[in-house]
Amino acid sequence: MTGDPLFQNGVDLAVILIVLVKVFITFAALLVGVLLMIWFERRVIADMQSRIGPNRAGPWGLLQPLADGIKVFFKEDLLPEKADRRVYRLAPYLSTIPAFAAFSVIPIGGSISIAGHRTLLQLADPPIGVLFLLAMSSIAVYGIMLAGWSSGSKYPLLGSVRASAQMVSYEAAMSLAVAGAVLAAGSLSTHDIVVSQAPWRWNLWQLGVVPFVIYLIAATAEVNRPPFDLVEAEQELVGGFFTEYAGVRFALFYLAEFMNTITVSAVAVTLFLGGPNGPRVPVIGAVSPVWFFVKLIAFLFVYVWLRATLPRFRYDQLMDLGWKRLIPLALYWLLLVAALQIGRQEGWNVGAVLAVAIGAGAVGWAALGAALRQSPHAAHELERSAGARI
């Protein structure tokens, strides 16, 4: 319960070196992971569209993202005349750095010993791990919003307005879903959450599937992936918030986008799928990062699958789903989980708790329905004006 055992015997040079090495490995692994993710996404989506996908650079086209990256780094870095120069230059970093930072609290495996020091296989295990994740995903909004705003151009602005509204809306549902996992573990530390799920008490079924599904939907919206990619809807907004960007800065946004996809998948694996927990495999040995990566890749496949399958949401549908469905449901489920938790501690009758919860849920659902129906005219007007503004 006390974080990384690395720091228990004070901090000396070896500890600092180990931390630096971990930072470097995480950084490099994330960059390579993004390259592989881009390749993976392009190949899988090509498979789903009866195409072949990149297959020229390197074996199976594995080096294609690298080639694209090299190309984009040699391109001219444009600065629009009307751009707010300082903010325009700052925005890509505001979007990339949180994407990197968020991954640092993801536990990849158990712990290892380096030169007599035991350390967890995760860059950092702050006692506020989950809060840190939520904070990073909130900061990422600034990158996107400022990028669109500082471009001095209308399509990026529209994209960034959409982005801020969408990300702020879905963050609420996502946080409520994540809170369930925190409640079950009784800790905000990601390491403790993973430990509490060992070996098969995964939050996926411990909490009921609902928080997981809510997290999946909200996280997809949070990272602006299809079907929630209104932020960069090519058909409507040219390129969305990064329309005016080129060269390295564009690459940074692209990097952040894929890194965020990897990070939210890793968070889902950590919070709901038991992280690196899994059956022991004779050859590989103890609890290993292998299970983490297997789950991660499966999750990433789901994201690509979603992209290949679903058409983009309309803006009002997006807001409806977020505010009128996901948030009430997430809130209800969180209360239900909390009630069951307290009931278990206090020795209440589980059946009675469930009955009250279902009753309260029905009342709440009816009240919500009535509230939404109450003044159809006003609601319609509101929707219309909202639709006209966005």
Add this chain to the structure above:
Amino acid sequence: MGYLDGFKVTFRQIFKPRVTVEYPEDKRPKPPRFHGRHVLNKYEDGMEKCIGCELCAGVCPAGCIYVRGADNPPGSPVSPGERYGFVYEINYLRCIHCDLCVEACPTEAITESKLFEFSFTNRQDAIYTKDELLVAEDGRPRQLPWEDWRPGDDEHTSAWVRATAPSGVAEYEGRVAWSGELGYGVRAPEQGQTADADT
């Protein structure tokens, strides 16, 4: 399943055959009347068919053909008639492959092959002269260094004209009314283009 049916569809696609043709390695079969680059044909005895009448140059909407006729040298005639094509040049930066030159030609001297992959790197190479256009001793088109062929690509040198010749008159479709070619003799009507075919 309603909402989730789409996921089944996309997942099943993974196991279906790809529609992509990996182009430089694999090539699609070309249609019978494909308009590629031109060839200047010869008779079976090796005489050139071109008589230097300049009808092709006259009809060309892109103005890409330049022809100059000359009298056949009495001792060693180049073509069976009185005159022959002394200069024959086609600028492929202008040619739109409309095949009007082929229709206009009274002797089926100029036809279009199915070769289309010639990526020259300077303007001079884009102008094909008689040296490049005229078929070789075996009746096949000459391959230039920048042309990308596969074996067999050069066999179809006059498909279009044999489909409707002479002069594109439709009554001749499927009837052999054209002269023989060096290396091939009198070619049969193209498959799928004959009058008695079920197409």
